Amino acid sequence: MLLKNKLMIVIVLLLCFLPNHAALAEEINESKTVIFYVSHQDDELLTMGSSIVHYVQRGYDVHLVLLTDGASSKAINTVNKRLNEEAFSPLTVNDFSRARFREFVESAKALGIKRRNMHFEYMRDGATNAGEIEKVIRRFKAEFPAAEHTAFSYHDDHIDHRNSGLALLNLYNLGMLSETKFYIQNVERHLWPGEYEDYHSSYDTFIERAILAYSLWDPAYKRYAIGNTSVSYDFKKLLEDPRGKYHYPNQ
Secondary structure: OHHHHHHHHHHHHHHHOOOOHHHHOOOOOOOOEEEEEEOOOOHHHHOOHHHHHHHHHOOOEEEEEEEEOOOOOOHHHHHHHHHHHOOOOOOOHHHHHHHHHHHHHHHHHHHOOOHHHEEEEEEOOOOOOHHHHHHHHHHHHHHOOOOEEEEEOOOOOOHHHHHHHHHHHHHHHOOOOOOEEEEOOHHHOOOOOOEEOOOOHHHHHHHHHHHHHHHOEEHHHOEEOHHHHHOHHHHHHHHHOOOOEEEOOOO
């Protein structure tokens, strides 16, 4: 119990002393907006995290649109097994999904995103289609006419990632969007050519704080380390190289 209390104190202190993005801003682009279409909870960090920090540092108005509910992850089985071993009640699918949303919100805040700039679509995890996502992008295009729009690469092997890219690419090819980027998930960066986002060592602290949101195990406080349980290898790759890699349309 003493160790748990010390851990909670450390987390509070990290929150209190998290560097101020405004103080570190490299240049100001307050009139510019960029929208990241995020397929699942933890994608915003693992693949887009350093790019999100990069845009925040440059003074952009950054919005995250989380597309799915994250409820289909098989990590629920591992989490419930551990909960059973520690004499806690298992999570229902709805409990699990809500816990993933909590991790996402904490991670996004650590990356510098305002709560009002987090948007949720609640699509079924693993069952998206490009047309459905295209409607979402059209809606945000209407609200933010001059915004940049970013999604996952349409080469991605995950259906939800790939569909976000296909939707964005179609709207670009229709002439509805002019500024788009397609991010390559961090474990597939070796598969596809592209460019790396500028990275500065000052970004490290924001990435590390966001990792905590997905790594803390404390069931008494409804913290289940779902992200790190689900894709621990992806988090390992993030620590090895936190840079974001992207390509442009039709590449």
